[in-house]
Amino acid sequence: MFTLVHITDLHLAPLPIPTADEMSFKRRLAYISWTKNRHRIHHPDVIAAIAADIKTVAPDHIAVSGDLTNMALDREFENATRWLEQFGDDSKISVVPGNHDAYRSDYKEAIEKHWSRFTTGDGFPFMREFDDFALIGVSSGVKTQPFMANGVVSDEQLAKLEAMLTDAADKGLPRVVMIHHPVHSGATKVRKKLTNSREFRAVIDKAGAELILYGHLHKPLRTSIPANGGLAAIRGAGSASASGFDGTRPAHYHVIRVTDKNTFEIEHRAYDPASRAFYKTDTEILPITLNICPN
Numbered sequence: 001m002f003t004l005v006h007i008t009d010l011h012l013a014p015l016p017i018p019t020a021d022e023m024s025f026k027r028r029l030a031y032i033s034w035t036k037n038r039h040r041i042h043h044p045d046v047i048a049a050i051a052a053d054i055k056t057v058a059p060d061h062i063a064v065s066g067d068l069t070n071m072a073l074d075r076e077f078e079n080a081t082r083w084l085e086q087f088g089d090d091s092k093i094s095v096v097p098g099n100h101d102a103y104r105s106d107y108k109e110a111i112e113k114h115w116s117r118f119t120t121g122d123g124f125p126f127m128r129e130f131d132d133f134a135l136i137g138v139s140s141g142v143k144t145q146p147f148m149a150n151g152v153v154s155d156e157q158l159a160k161l162e163a164m165l166t167d168a169a170d171k172g173l174p175r176v177v178m179i180h181h182p183v184h185s186g187a188t189k190v191r192k193k194l195t196n197s198r199e200f201r202a203v204i205d206k207a208g209a210e211l212i213l214y215g216h217l218h219k220p221l222r223t224s225i226p227a228n229g230g231l232a233a234i235r236g237a238g239s240a241s242a243s244g245f246d247g248t249r250p251a252h253y254h255v256i257r258v259t260d261k262n263t264f265e266i267e268h269r270a271y272d273p274a275s276r277a278f279y280k281t282d283t284e285i286l287p288i289t290l291n292i293c294p295n
């Protein structure tokens with residue numbers, strides 16, 4: 001059995017004050033939003049609690065689906081890296097960026113510089129092969145205009161994704177895909193959606209996949225999309241740092257146990273603001289039926 005933890009949307013505090021050189025209109029908006037409200041929602045106490053909870057789970061691997069930062073400042077990338085380092089060496093951690101990690105013109109270079117150590121080092125998508133499944137990380141983080149939070153998966157990435165899905169299937173490995181933005185139809189409003197989600201879904205439908213993990217919406221969600229004659233399960237996790245302040249949705253994450261390539265056992269763990277600790281809300285057992293084209 002292999003234990004995979006999936007967390008997302010850490011939005012790590014404290015938020016560094018951007019210098020004059022670093023300040024842009026979009027970052028100014030983010031900073032105002034943080035000082036007004038978001039600092040109460042994304043709280044360091046919750047981040048400390050989830051780290052302690054993950055250590056109790058003792059996963060074999062941790063998958064992080066983006067928005068580790070708030071404004072993509074270098075100091076935030078470094079904070080996130082230090083936070084991840086507490087869980088072991090780089091090979092135990094996979095990261096894909098979110099829209100907040102792309103709040104800068106040179107976002108591709110910054111993500112590569114700080115976080116390529118948490119990938120296979122060959123850009124996106126990347127694939128890590130384990131005994132019981134393959135984990136494929138896709139980047140949907142792109143710089144967007146103020147008030148927009150869209151994502152895009154480039155055509156080049158879509159072509160590589162299809163090849164990786166096929167390669168993993170040829171090896172008999174169930175495929176777990178991680179991406180920041182939700183990919184199902186009608187997932188969110190126009191200004192927050194994955195702009196080319198239709199093209200992404202077409203790749204999944206053609207090449208097949210078994211499980212898709214995402215974040216971005218800061219709320220847990222369970223659905224599925226067509227995948228080569230079968231269905232790919234989709235599971236969205238809540239924000240890893242959400243305090244539940246003022247009735248907002250508290251933090252949530254996934255503990256996924258993969259057994260002999262035939263079962264995903266997905267444990268949902270959520271933050272209880274009263275006890276300031278995480279607890280199990282429920283566990284799903286998903287039989288893995290490889291969505292592989294017979295020819």
Ligand SMILES: [Fe+2]
Nearest residue numbers: 009067098216
């Ligand atoms: Fe987020």
Ligand SMILES: [Fe+2]
Nearest residue numbers: 067098099216
């Ligand atoms: Fe996001």
